[in-house]
Amino acid sequence: MLGSIESGVDFEKRIQLIYQTCRSPEEIGSAFDALQKELGHDIDKKMPHTRQLLLENVDEDIHDLLKLQLNAAEQRLDKVGRLVLGANPTPV
Numbered sequence: 365m366l367g368s369i370e371s372g373v374d375f376e377k378r379i380q381l382i383y384q385t386c387r388s389p390e391e392i393g394s395a396f397d398a399l400q401k402e403l404g405h406d407i408d409k410k411m412p413h414t415r416q417l418l419l420e421n422v423d424e425d426i427h428d429l430l431k432l433q434l435n436a437a438e439q440r441l442d443k444v445g446r447l448v449l450g451a452n453p454t455p456v
Contacts, residue, residue, distance in 0.1 A: 389450040396448070 382395040419427065
């Protein structure tokens with residue numbers, strides 16, 4: 365998905381730049397918010413098509429496994445987001 369929005373290498377470099385240039389959790393949070401706003405429209409636009417392709421090309425067992433992985437990944441990302449932004453994380 366990210367490869368179709370922006371080269372994976374470029375995306376990694378942008379994340380690395382955020383961590384190299386930002387000095388506080390607030391600056392990091394603002395930089396990631398800006399990156400999300402910049403790429404959010406493209407991600408939202410391409411997500412339905414990507415989901416449809418995925419559903420059309422995998423069998424039911426793989427679909428169930430991916431759904432479990434998605435749920436787990438969303439929980440971990442939420443926890444990481446709270447850590448980055450300095451919020452008090454709740455156990456996952």
